[in-house]
Amino acid sequence: RAVREAVSLSASDALAQHVVDLNARDVPDLLRQLNGRTVTTSTGNVTLATAQAPVVMLEADWRSHFLAVITDPNVALMLLMLGMYGLFFEFANPGFVLPGVVGAISLLIGLFAMQMLPISYVGLSLIFLGIAFLIGEAFLPTFGSLGFGGIVAFVIGALMLMDTDVPGYGIPLPMIAAVAVFSVLFVLGVSRLALRARRRPVVTGSEGLIGSVGVVLDDGLLAGA
Structure with missing residues (x-):
């Protein structure tokens, strides 16, 4: 009771x-x-x-303190989000390296924390599906369909994430709302940067020569002859 x-x-x-x-x-x-x-x-x-x-x-050592921090449901969810978006930013903009490193470490720590919590794997799958939909919205012309579906899947997955009735293990609604809003703003920001990069004219390689004005020197013609 x-x-x-x-x-x-x-x-x-x-x-x-x-x-x-x-x-x-x-x-x-x-x-x-x-x-x-x-x-x-x-x-x-x-x-x-x-x-x-x-x-x-028996005093708790640093490892016990560290596990106590990362196994907080809110911290574990934030680690997962940081890991996914770090990898997403690295794949969208190869060469930055730091987002990929931070994302991979955060994702692994978040998954380790999740295995120590009474989680629902259906809820965790919905969270990953929602993130995948939000990322897909940044690259596919779906007119908001994937983005809306991603937000719905993420919110439902976050509500279902903790498979227990013990008080304190649930994800607070303000936390879910804040992460969902941040996810939308992050994806929109990265997609805008990607579109700007695609619209820029190519300045290197053979494609950069199209439409350019070239100057042929007499010495070059004589050498060719």
Whole structure:
């Protein structure tokens, strides 16, 4: 009920309703209350002797802190988006290198974070499909059809991404809206830059010679003769 209905109890009520076994002020108080308690294990009944038990505190290392950050659903989604758009920018403008490197690293870290979360693979597939549609809109004359479909697929996929009812694991609606708007603006911006680059006249190679004025020198004619 605490998970599904958000029911909460005070410490005394939890003890009265047998939700918890006991209340303790701190770890030493807990060990004193557990001393002499009999518990049932797979090997039989065991009497706890915790009164003089040493207390060892284990601090989280940097790896645990790093995993705690990237496994936040919002951070994992942002890593996926950064990875996809970094690779997209690199493929659309080869030679920049940095967007491709950052995109590949972000995408791999995001996928690693996703495998540690209770995600819906249908939702993740819809997110990738939406990104693919948005990228396709930048190169294909679909008059907004792919772009609109990409936004719808992305929003639905983000809503379905977390396959759990545990509070705090869902993607907030403002976050989804912000990422969707950013995606549209990013694709439109990159597509505009690509169109400008395509409309520029070719200045190198054999195609750049078409329509140009050439000057032939006398020495060149004599050498050719």
